[in-house]
Amino acid sequence: MTLMWNGEEKQLIDLSLEVVPPGTTDRPFVVEQKFLSDKTIKNEIFTHSHVGTHIESPAHYFKEGKDLSMFPLSAFYGRAWFLDVEVFTPEHDEIQPEDLFALLGEVLAPGDIVIGRNRDKKNRKMVQNTGRRELLPSFSPEAAIWLRDREVKMVGIDHFFHLGKNVEKSRLFHDILLSRDILLIEGLDHLEEVKMVPFFLVAFPYRVRGMESSFARAVAFVGR
Numbered sequence: 001m002t003l004m005w006n007g008e009e010k011q012l013i014d015l016s017l018e019v020v021p022p023g024t025t026d027r028p029f030v031v032e033q034k035f036l037s038d039k040t041i042k043n044e045i046f047t048h049s050h051v052g053t054h055i056e057s058p059a060h061y062f063k064e065g066k067d068l069s070m071f072p073l074s075a076f077y078g079r080a081w082f083l084d085v086e087v088f089t090p091e092h093d094e095i096q097p098e099d100l101f102a103l104l105g106e107v108l109a110p111g112d113i114v115i116g117r118n119r120d121k122k123n124r125k126m127v128q129n130t131g132r133r134e135l136l137p138s139f140s141p142e143a144a145i146w147l148r149d150r151e152v153k154m155v156g157i158d159h160f161f162h163l164g165k166n167v168e169k170s171r172l173f174h175d176i177l178l179s180r181d182i183l184l185i186e187g188l189d190h191l192e193e194v195k196m197v198p199f200f201l202v203a204f205p206y207r208v209r210g211m212e213s214s215f216a217r218a219v220a221f222v223g224r
Helices: 097-104 121-130 141-149 167-178
Strands: 002-005 008-014 029-035 041-047 054-056 077-085 113-118 154-158 183-188 199-205 213-223
Touching (some): 167 183
Parallel strands (some): 154 183
Antiparallel strands (some): 002 008, 054 213, 199 213
């Protein structure tokens, strides 16, 4: 799909994961058809806030942290860069600050968005065939500190990238960024369709008071 934006033609790429009811055991999305008082159809939904493409706020980890309704609209869009893993090796399975500096150090600016993208097709296929998701590349806690200090506004991943190598490191990664009101977006899809960087990312969540995370429709605007 294309549109005109500031006199330029832009391609729109849907980066949202399609959720298919009833979902899974740990990520349910059960939809039941019911009726409103005027006999028109409504859907009643059983799910939780981390199904499909979703944005996580500080309230996800901190009792007094901001929920998504407390963030301005500007928190949910911006210039985005990929942190690409081209070739994965078990000896270097965590993104370190030196990797971020080598790939983004000269271009990343405060307020930008960074998306981890696994471009190693062999690694992706092996994980799909074996189910061994621990073999996917991940960010290190030290990478979180580097991103925090560069004042990015959001960090994201798709299904083939981890925010941490294990539960402990994942929690630390969340803590480091969410404590500075840096949002996380998980469950992105179709990242391989974005051929140009930087691109403009838009991902708006539901505006619900008290929601620590929310579904989001993520879209890339790419110049043609």
